[in-house]
């Protein structure tokens with residue numbers, strides 16, 4: 001029997017109302033350390049808002065968000081980031097005029113931990129670590145390429161590398177495969193499978209093929225609530241989930 005993993009993130013009865021509209025409604029959501037959790041649901045289910053609440057971009061109306069057992073919903077956004085939560089938004093925020101290497105140099109030197117302390121007097125970054133990150137995301141042959149010249153998929157991978165450079169305990173990703181070609185999506189699934197166990201990830205995604213390729217547990221949201229949770233087969237056969245997706249082409253077209 002595999003031992004139970006430590007709980008890293010716990011949302012308890014989390015609610016957020018925007019001018020009276022309840023976008024997230026008494027949500028209970030827990031993620032264990034090392035998990036790769038997918039969060040799916042029809043449009044407007046509250047998925048992105050949930051990520052916003054975890055990273056402090058939006059404030060909860062009621063409930064509690066605990067990270068490593070300590071409440072974080074009371075903290076400012078930059079302090080939540082410092083506790084070890086990284087967020088990848090849908091629109092990449094790489095420095096387009098700089099090369100991949102220069103972007104990674106900045107990403108690695110932003111590291112608030114041991115690396116900055118080791119290198120702050122030399123102003124340098126750990127080249128080996130930088131190159132390992134480039135290999136991990138498949139950009140090792142593009143280190144001298146200007147970020148503006150990268151394909152959409154490569155730009156997303158650079159952004160993921162910049163988040164990994166910070167080595168956050170928890171990484172939140174919002175639709176990482178949006179706009180990617182089928183090949184780029186497959187490569188992103190391979191990347192996520194390489195991250196499995198080394199990082200804890202919560203991935204909001206519409207592409208069910210991708211979700212099937214990477215997910216251990218899938219959480220399904222609908223109308224701000226947690227509707228179902230389980231394996232890809234379990235949730236796609238769940239009557240409540242099927243009903244929630246009616247009118248949006250079914251769960252396969254989530």
Ligand SMILES: Nc1ncnc2c1ncn2[C@@H]1O[C@H](COP(=O)(O)OP(=O)(O)OP(=O)(O)O)[C@@H](O)[C@H]1O
Nearest residue numbers: 018021022023041042043044045046047048049050
């Ligand atoms: N700042 C806000 N003010 C008012 N309403 C908001 C705000 N943010 C989100 N909403 C509403 O909350 C609901 C949930 O939005 P959210 O973006 O979290 O859904 P989602 O599940 O991520 O949807 P999608 O898959 O379409 O991105 C939507 O009806 C949205 O219009």
